[in-house]
Amino acid sequence: MTNAAQADSTSDILFYDSLFIDGEWRKPASSDSHSVTSASTGQVIGHVPVSTYTDADAAVAAARRAFADPTGWATWHPTERARALQRLADQLDARKEEMARRVSSQNGMPYSTSINFEAAVPAGVLRYYATLAEQMPTEERRPGVLGGTSLVHRTPLGVIAAIVPWNYPQTLTFFKLAPALAAGNTVVVKPSTETLLDFALLSEAVAAAGIPAGVINILTSGRGLGAYLVGHPGVDKISFTGSTAVGREIAGRAGQLLRPVTLELGGKSAALILDDADLESNAEALFIASLLNNGQTCFASTRILAPRSRYAEVVEFYKTLAEGSVVGDALDPATHIGPMVSSSHRDKVVSYIERGIADGATLVTGGPRSDREHGWFVQPTIFADVDNASVIAQEEIFGPVLSIIAYEGDDEAIRIANDSEFGLGGTVWTTDSERAERVAKQVQTGTIGINHYLPDFAAPYGGVKASGMGRELGPEGLAHYQNLHSIYL
Numbered sequence: 001m002t003n004a005a006q007a008d009s010t011s012d013i014l015f016y017d018s019l020f021i022d023g024e025w026r027k028p029a030s031s032d033s034h035s036v037t038s039a040s041t042g043q044v045i046g047h048v049p050v051s052t053y054t055d056a057d058a059a060v061a062a063a064r065r066a067f068a069d070p071t072g073w074a075t076w077h078p079t080e081r082a083r084a085l086q087r088l089a090d091q092l093d094a095r096k097e098e099m100a101r102r103v104s105s106q107n108g109m110p111y112s113t114s115i116n117f118e119a120a121v122p123a124g125v126l127r128y129y130a131t132l133a134e135q136m137p138t139e140e141r142r143p144g145v146l147g148g149t150s151l152v153h154r155t156p157l158g159v160i161a162a163i164v165p166w167n168y169p170q171t172l173t174f175f176k177l178a179p180a181l182a183a184g185n186t187v188v189v190k191p192s193t194e195t196l197l198d199f200a201l202l203s204e205a206v207a208a209a210g211i212p213a214g215v216i217n218i219l220t221s222g223r224g225l226g227a228y229l230v231g232h233p234g235v236d237k238i239s240f241t242g243s244t245a246v247g248r249e250i251a252g253r254a255g256q257l258l259r260p261v262t263l264e265l266g267g268k269s270a271a272l273i274l275d276d277a278d279l280e281s282n283a284e285a286l287f288i289a290s291l292l293n294n295g296q297t298c299f300a301s302t303r304i305l306a307p308r309s310r311y312a313e314v315v316e317f318y319k320t321l322a323e324g325s326v327v328g329d330a331l332d333p334a335t336h337i338g339p340m341v342s343s344s345h346r347d348k349v350v351s352y353i354e355r356g357i358a359d360g361a362t363l364v365t366g367g368p369r370s371d372r373e374h375g376w377f378v379q380p381t382i383f384a385d386v387d388n389a390s391v392i393a394q395e396e397i398f399g400p401v402l403s404i405i406a407y408e409g410d411d412e413a414i415r416i417a418n419d420s421e422f423g424l425g426g427t428v429w430t431t432d433s434e435r436a437e438r439v440a441k442q443v444q445t446g447t448i449g450i451n452h453y454l455p456d457f458a459a460p461y462g463g464v465k466a467s468g469m470g471r472e473l474g475p476e477g478l479a480h481y482q483n484l485h486s487i488y489l
């Protein structure tokens with residue numbers, strides 16, 4: 001059975017004919033395949049087999065066998081697992097450029113972003129959890145309040161179904177894989193069908209790292225297979241990142257099954273630009289906070305809250321930022337804004353721009369039409385005079401579209417920031433650090449950044465309200481993959 005992709009002799013199309021299950025490349029149950037396209041050109045760039053329910057059963061069974069093996073992964077000393085995670089990190093490092101290229105060509109993420117995120121975060125987060133799991137005791141003896149002692153014993157949960165979206169496919173997979181594996185669980189990963197070629201490369205890294213058979217299994221199909229996994233009797237926990245609508249469905253099913261679930265969902269975060277903010281020296285950080293990955297970023301601060309006293313200046317700043325951004329092929333290192341992931345997603349973003357215009361917001365720059373002949377491009381678009389109650393200020397657009405909303409005083413900025421269904425990220429921009437913390441503490445979200453935004457491996461990451469349940473990263477993220485077993489001595 002072939003594992004490596006075979007290049008077409010007349011083009012660079014990658015063909016995979018096998019699935020990575022139980023530590024080996026296996027023929028799938030069906031001969032159907034997914035065509036993967038380039039977001040920048042619209043051309044087919046690869047074929048990956050469709051995974052069926054039969055393949056999912058095989059993957060879950062392999063993960064179960066690996067978990068239940070009396071001398072296997074779950075029973076290993078954390079140091080031994082840490083060594084395996086370090087080896088996987090090394091194998092990922094060896095594939096950095098190729099990983100960045102594959103992600104960028106599929107989902108439109110500018111190469112300058114994918115090389116720093118998709119090609120780097122997975123190894124970083126693996127090394128973080130390898131070290132943390134070695135340091136964190138799995139047993140703690142606690143003196144009892146009613147006499148005696150309790151032994152609090154942390155055990156892995158079992159088989160984890162990790163369901164991930166296309167926007168940061170590798171980073172978000174490793175937010176789940178790294179703590180789940182470090183804690184001793186085994187995993188079935190189901191990516192989005194838009195981004196499958198990067199998972200084929202990941203499978204090659206897993207095989208090369210000598211991760212035991214069945215510990216990591218990868219399924220390549222869409223929503224039907226995701227729903228099948230959520231209800232699969234062999235799955236012990238669901239870890240999902242994706243849209244709020246799908247998160248609600250999964251939460252409903254998990255509720256019926258009483259199956260643990262972590263949900264990382266959508267967002268509509270606010271950038272609170274306070275009246276003393278230094279825009280010019282923070283231009284790059286402001287771009288990253290709101291327009292990273294072409295706006296296809298869950299935590300993006302897409303509602304820009306501007307003080308009335310500096311409103312015109314803020315609008316002008318964002319106009320210049322958008323117009324100065326290089327829009328182009330995602331693989332070009334000079335590109336700041338690449339295409340949307342698919343034609344249907346491009347159409348959805350464009351329809352939001354049309355809705356903003358129809359609802360009376362002022363179009364400052366950009367608009368619904370792109371002059372590019374190929375690919376799923378949307379111009380970076382800035383709206384001013386936006387009402388926070390309007391559709392473009394309340395719904396997640398997931399593209400390079402920002403809404404500038406006026407406010408008077410910090411209290412009103414905080415009120416507007418919190419007037420949202422979502423509660424994922426956010427940013428505060430000010431030169432006064434005490435004021436920044438005072439304001440940040442009142443914004444009802446899972447995370448918030450001051451004069452920048454970047455999740456850190458050591459701090460819990462996640463959302464409140466319609467942005468999700470549970471946390472990833474930090475020791476808290478590890479705890480989500482452990483059962484607490486109290487033994488009253």
Ligand code: NAD
Nearest residue numbers: 164165166191192222223226227242243246264265266298
């Ligand atoms: P999506 O919800 O459509 O799909 C996500 C994953 O779920 C895919 O693998 C998909 O195949 C699968 N899926 C779809 N329907 C399913 C179902 N009924 N049961 C089980 N699995 C199902 O999301 P998307 O369009 O791929 O990603 C974009 C969304 O993800 C945005 O809303 C974004 O904000 C969110 N997101 C959140 C975070 C976070 O950390 N909070 C990070 C990235 C993206």
